[in-house]
Amino acid sequence: MTLAIIAVYMVLVIAIGASSNRLFTRTGEDYFLATRSIGPFVLLMSLFGTNMTAFALLGSSGEAYHAGIGVFGLMAAISALVIPTTFFVVGTRAWAIGKRFAYRTQIQFFRDRWGSEPLNLLLFVVLVGLVLPYLLIGVMAGGITLSQVTNNLVPQWVGGLVICLVVLTYVTFGGLRGTAWVNTFQTLVFMVLGAATVIVIIGRMGGLEALLARAAEEQPQLLVRGDLHSKLRWITYSFIPLSAGMFPHMFMHWLSAKKVENFRLTLVAYPLCIAAVWLPPVLLGVAGHLDFPGLIGGQSNGILVQLIGQYAPGVLAGLLGAGVFAAVMSSLDSQVLSLGTMFTEDIVRRYRRKAMTEAQVILSGRLFVAAILALVYGISLVSQRSIFDLATWSFTGFASLFPIAVGAIFWRRSTKEGAIACVLTVMVLWSYFFYQGWGNRAYTVGDTGIMPVAIILLASSTAMIVVSLVTRPPSDEDIARFIS
Amino acid sequence: MKRWLFGALALLFVLHNDFWQWHDPRLALGLPIGLTYHLIWVVAVSVVMFLLVTKAWPSHLETDSSQPDDDSGQQSSDS
Numbered sequence A: 001m002t003l004a005i006i007a008v009y010m011v012l013v014i015a016i017g018a019s020s021n022r023l024f025t026r027t028g029e030d031y032f033l034a035t036r037s038i039g040p041f042v043l044l045m046s047l048f049g050t051n052m053t054a055f056a057l058l059g060s061s062g063e064a065y066h067a068g069i070g071v072f073g074l075m076a077a078i079s080a081l082v083i084p085t086t087f088f089v090v091g092t093r094a095w096a097i098g099k100r101f102a103y104r105t106q107i108q109f110f111r112d113r114w115g116s117e118p119l120n121l122l123l124f125v126v127l128v129g130l131v132l133p134y135l136l137i138g139v140m141a142g143g144i145t146l147s148q149v150t151n152n153l154v155p156q157w158v159g160g161l162v163i164c165l166v167v168l169t170y171v172t173f174g175g176l177r178g179t180a181w182v183n184t185f186q187t188l189v190f191m192v193l194g195a196a197t198v199i200v201i202i203g204r205m206g207g208l209e210a211l212l213a214r215a216a217e218e219q220p221q222l223l224v225r226g227d228l229h230s231k232l233r234w235i236t237y238s239f240i241p242l243s244a245g246m247f248p249h250m251f252m253h254w255l256s257a258k259k260v261e262n263f264r265l266t267l268v269a270y271p272l273c274i275a276a277v278w279l280p281p282v283l284l285g286v287a288g289h290l291d292f293p294g295l296i297g298g299q300s301n302g303i304l305v306q307l308i309g310q311y312a313p314g315v316l317a318g319l320l321g322a323g324v325f326a327a328v329m330s331s332l333d334s335q336v337l338s339l340g341t342m343f344t345e346d347i348v349r350r351y352r353r354k355a356m357t358e359a360q361v362i363l364s365g366r367l368f369v370a371a372i373l374a375l376v377y378g379i380s381l382v383s384q385r386s387i388f389d390l391a392t393w394s395f396t397g398f399a400s401l402f403p404i405a406v407g408a409i410f411w412r413r414s415t416k417e418g419a420i421a422c423v424l425t426v427m428v429l430w431s432y433f434f435y436q437g438w439g440n441r442a443y444t445v446g447d448t449g450i451m452p453v454a455i456i457l458l459a460s461s462t463a464m465i466v467v468s469l470v471t472r473p474p475s476d477e478d479i480a481r482f483i484s
Numbered sequence B: 001m002k003r004w005l006f007g008a009l010a011l012l013f014v015l016h017n018d019f020w021q022w023h024d025p026r027l028a029l030g031l032p033i034g035l036t037y038h039l040i041w042v043v044a045v046s047v048v049m050f051l052l053v054t055k056a057w058p059s060h061l062e063t064d065s066s067q068p069d070d071d072s073g074q075q076s077s078d079s
Helices: A002-023 A028-035 A040-051 A054-067 A069-102 A106-114 A115-147 A157-205 A208-218 A231-245 A248-255 A262-290 A297-311 A315-351 A356-383 A385-402 A401-410 A416-437 A452-471 A476-482 B002-015 B033-055 B060-065
Strands: none
Touching: A002 A115, A002 A157, A002 A315, A002 A416, A028 A157, A028 A248, A028 A315, A028 A356, A028 B033, A040 A157, A040 A248, A040 A262, A040 A315, A054 A069, A054 A115, A054 A262, A054 A297, A054 A315, A054 B033, A069 A106, A069 A231, A069 A262, A069 A401, A069 B002, A069 B033, A069 B060, A106 A115, A106 A315, A106 A416, A115 A157, A115 A248, A115 A297, A115 A356, A115 A385, A115 A416, A157 A262, A157 A297, A157 A315, A157 A356, A208 A262, A208 A385, A231 A385, A231 A401, A248 A315, A262 A297, A262 B033, A262 B060, A297 A315, A315 A356, A385 A401, A385 A416, A385 A452, A385 B060, A401 A416, A401 A452, A416 A452, B002 B033
């Protein structure tokens, strides 16, 4: 039954993606950006679904298993403030500049803004490097989930492979339009199934009141922040959601909007959507600790599946599998498409001597999507890092690059040297902290509670400001093209 | 109005750090008080966002995006 439900779900997803192909105009602009035609509801679902990975379902419940209800405030609530604000301040302006200059990637924008070819290459390397672990989260989560909901009947490598093949199929057929349509469907699926899962499981555990009374008796520390959350970590974690301002896939979806007004619904509804998606897994993480105590580290990422196995096997297990796959694929598709766009636009078209036809541009995008999926799938087979750790490090890198987005859009005095210094600072410090924190999922700088993102962001901002001030500013004419 | 609304966002950012109820085990509206607080806080964020998009919307961006541009030098047009 479980496998049948997941199979039906996959067929539905492919059908939706493939159906978008009838609107395909066979141009690069249409394949990569849906000819900038996306309306408000699909934009909301695309942006939200893209940002909610398996991390939001499995990682959050796994984290709540260890750290209790505070996980909601730490990760979800602060994202509900910072991400829409980022969309309002940066996203709407990036949309306007992108539409005006027909940009398809954020690298094109930054390169033109400061007129720097080295920045083009540097950003390409850094952004691709940071998206790859984020992609891994999805593929690994898909494999783990399918294996667990089928009681190991299906090996982990099969789940990851299925996800990669399905995403490859509908991204190839539908490009960004297909991706946006499928994202809309998938986002609705995992929102509804998340709510259904918590209602069913907590109902079978005796209801919310009984569950909280039991938690207060057996694991009271999970119902408060208390000693499970460092206050310094709480404050400095606030910088992590700035990552949404630098994700290539977010930028791609911003550019796809038909009108700037289409952002309005996203800004208002995004916080509520976050609350709706995060509350169920956080509660279930706490509930899981009561029934399955003693899980260590990343083992807790499977707590949702274990709860379903105990309280609602069969149909609900299949639906949860579909829900996790929905969360995974709604991120994976946009991420691989954005990387395919970057490879095509920022490398192949940029450095190829001969002009490309529209058909060649589309083919290039599709080939890169396939190659990236193959690479990520291969890495997922040998990777052991926990889902949560991978996400945090990826977010840390993107958030630390945020000063260049702000500088490009708002700061007239910013220079290409400042932007390059900012990126290099992120590369050096991120590598250092990643090396320091390897294997320690609770790593903070010197065990102070300070998240690495705070230090790297401070340093990258300082580098951007200081180096910009001591180097020659762009001409007024160049600045006027981007900042009025 | 725009300044007031950005001020409200800054205030919400500060209020996110509800350290005064860090160890409070009570329930509020049927949930642990820390969880209820942040759920209400999220709704408040949404309300401020609603006011931002209705009272301080950057409508000029629509015009900016369609300004004629003959010097973009972009690869989308040059390759």
